[in-house]
Amino acid sequence: MKYHKHFDVIIVGGSYSGLAAGMALGRALRPVLIIDSGKPCNRQTPHSHNFITQDGKTPKEIATLAKLQVEKYDTVTFFNGLVTNGVKTKNGFEVWTASGEMFTAKKLIFATGIKDIMPAMEGYADCWGISVLHCPYCHGYEVRNERTGILGNGEYGFEFSCLISNWTKDLTLFTNGRSALTAGQTARLESRHIKINEAPIEKLQHTNGYLQNIIFKDGTTTPVKALYANSPFEQHCTLPETLGCELNDEGYINVNALQKTTVPGIYACGDNTTRVRTVANAVAMGTTAGMMVNKEIVLEEF
Numbered sequence: 396m397k398y399h400k401h402f403d404v405i406i407v408g409g410s411y412s413g414l415a416a417g418m419a420l421g422r423a424l425r426p427v428l429i430i431d432s433g434k435p436c437n438r439q440t441p442h443s444h445n446f447i448t449q450d451g452k453t454p455k456e457i458a459t460l461a462k463l464q465v466e467k468y469d470t471v472t473f474f475n476g477l478v479t480n481g482v483k484t485k486n487g488f489e490v491w492t493a494s495g496e497m498f499t500a501k502k503l504i505f506a507t508g509i510k511d512i513m514p515a516m517e518g519y520a521d522c523w524g525i526s527v528l529h530c531p532y533c534h535g536y537e538v539r540n541e542r543t544g545i546l547g548n549g550e551y552g553f554e555f556s557c558l559i560s561n562w563t564k565d566l567t568l569f570t571n572g573r574s575a576l577t578a579g580q581t582a583r584l585e586s587r588h589i590k591i592n593e594a595p596i597e598k599l600q601h602t603n604g605y606l607q608n609i610i611f612k613d614g615t616t617t618p619v620k621a622l623y624a625n626s627p628f629e630q631h632c633t634l635p636e637t638l639g640c641e642l643n644d645e646g647y648i649n650v651n652a653l654q655k656t657t658v659p660g661i662y663a664c665g666d667n668t669t670r671v672r673t674v675a676n677a678v679a680m681g682t683t684a685g686m687m688v689n690k691e692i693v694l695e696e697f
């Protein structure tokens with residue numbers, strides 16, 4: 396096992412939120428280690444939107460530029476690896492990577508994101524982030540006024556159908572089985588000419604991730620350009636929970652307005668803490684976490 400010097404802060408996760416936290420701490424002259432395994436959840440998404448100054452760039456372009464800028468701060472160190480274990484110590488924390496490296500720090504920031512769980516529907520995973528979408532604010536403009544679907548049922552299906560009707564009037568709610576809408580919800584959607592299709596889905600037909608048709612188990616087919624869906628998820632890294640950080644009822648890490656978790660000395664930021672899943676929000680939360688961690692260390696040592 397290889398041992399390395401002690402850092403003020405270890406950031407687990409080096410995508411947008413982790414890099415933003417690293418920049419804030421680097422500018423505060425803190426010795427920081429950013430550990431990242433290089434597998435961001437949006438790596439399949441062609442373009443990122445609704446982030447001012449970066450609108451339309453690829454996720455990789457944004458992350459590459461961000462890393463180049465953070466690397467300029469000489470107190471920030473990067474390590475390419477996967478964190479697999481960690482413990483609380485008298486002076487802070489120890490973390491281990493899959494390659495056997497061990498690092499120590501006074502504070503931890505988890506910017507580890509979430510992992511989408513793909514349903515067993517042929518074509519779904521191939522289209523995820525390309526034409527099967529989670530956020531109209533990130534992707535809705537690019538498919539505005541196109542033939543669009545919502546994959547959902549019940550309250551989610553109704554609410555998201557209402558929301559997406561802002562971007563297109565050619566809209567169908569695909570419940571993939573018997574509708575769980577109330578009579579009132581059904582009437583409201585129909586009054587806005589939003590169609591409801593209850594046929595069970597067989598697969599999504601696509602070309603390189605771009606949807607062409609929904610094929611149903613009864614053999615019928617419906618063309619669509621985009622399909623909004625709410626995939627279940629799990630935490631990409633289970634270490635925060637292992638260390639005692641509480642999760643909320645939705646499965647996100649509980650944090651306060653300062654990005655503090657329920658465990659002293661541990662902060663979290665980005666997609667692992669909120670359903671507001673945008674690059675801009677991840678950056679804002681990462682910046683806040685970095686600033687607040689530095690302030691905590693200053694006050695402890697003053």
